[in-house]
Amino acid sequence: MRASLIQIGVDQDEPVEARRARAASLVREQAAADLVVLPELWTVGAFAFDSFTAAAEPVRGPGARTAEAMSEAAREARVWLHAGSVVERATGESGEAVYYNTALVFSPDGELAATYRKIHRFGFDRGEATLMSAGAEPVAVPLPDTTLGLATCYDLRFPELFRALTDAGAQTLVVSAGWPERRAAHWSLLVRARAVENQAYVLACGTAGAHAGVPQAGRSVIVDPWGETLAEAEDAEEQVVAADLDPAYVAKVRADFPVLRDRVLR
Numbered sequence: 145m146r147a148s149l150i151q152i153g154v155d156q157d158e159p160v161e162a163r164r165a166r167a168a169s170l171v172r173e174q175a176a177a178d179l180v181v182l183p184e185l186w187t188v189g190a191f192a193f194d195s196f197t198a199a200a201e202p203v204r205g206p207g208a209r210t211a212e213a214m215s216e217a218a219r220e221a222r223v224w225l226h227a228g229s230v231v232e233r234a235t236g237e238s239g240e241a242v243y244y245n246t247a248l249v250f251s252p253d254g255e256l257a258a259t260y261r262k263i264h265r266f267g268f269d270r271g272e273a274t275l276m277s278a279g280a281e282p283v284a285v286p287l288p289d290t291t292l293g294l295a296t297c298y299d300l301r302f303p304e305l306f307r308a309l310t311d312a313g314a315q316t317l318v319v320s321a322g323w324p325e326r327r328a329a330h331w332s333l334l335v336r337a338r339a340v341e342n343q344a345y346v347l348a349c350g351t352a353g354a355h356a357g358v359p360q361a362g363r364s365v366i367v368d369p370w371g372e373t374l375a376e377a378e379d380a381e382e383q384v385v386a387a388d389l390d391p392a393y394v395a396k397v398r399a400d401f402p403v404l405r406d407r408v409l410r
């Protein structure tokens with residue numbers, strides 16, 4: 145199973161519409177892959193808080209521009225597509241607008257197979273943490289050859305989410321991110337930790353460039369269930385990071401070195 149991570153560049157000078165079209169064409173170029181992954185909030189930029197509400201869009205129906213473009217790209221390339229995340233505009237209980245950082249997964253037929261609302265919002269008392277609502281549900285997505293477990297950026301710091309995804313059957317953990325350069329060492333360490341402790345593939349896709357003046361770490365990486373790096377971006381330039389995954393290897397590692405079986409606390 146071939147996975148391609150598109151570490152797309154986010155430059156605030158490029159209109160979102162142009163980046164959407166560029167992302168779609170980058171996805172189409174990965175038609176040889178089975179699974180393609182884009183990063184977090186690549187439309188607006190993960191740190192462009194001032195633009196979040198203006199850039200918000202539904203994930204289905206009229207005005208779902210990113211979802212429409214990504215559905216078409218997945219269908220044309222015939223790939224499973226984790227299309228990164230968008231600022232989702234939804235309606236709250238009293239009819240008010242509420243916002244989520246929502247990841248979208250499309251099937252090769254272009255169907256919206258799953259959405260995941262980021263559970264851990266970043267920013268402490270500022271930015272995303274105040275502008276967005278938190279998701280509540282871990283999301284695992286069965287594909288023909290593996291089950292994906294979905295996580296977005298800051299979620300990477302919360303191992304209990306990844307354990308819940310593993311318990312839900314995830315064998316390939318996908319982290320879609322806009323991780324800043326100044327904490328790149330944490331990114332590299334935590335991605336490998338999540339792979340080793342859950343004995344799962346981790347596909348961690350960051351962005352290139354700078355979001356609202358925040359330089360990005362890039363360093364998208366594919367790690368196998370034994371913690372070996374299969375492919376990695378060395379910097380934060382726009383590029384594709386790709387590797388072949390062997391879905392049977394997850395079961396082999398879990399059987400040969402049965403750490404998950406030895407859990408005591410649940």
Ligand SMILES: O=C(O)CCC(=O)C(=O)O
Binds near residue numbers: 266322
């Ligand atoms: O945890 C971090 O250091 C970065 C998290 C982040 O940038 C995000 O979730 O948007």
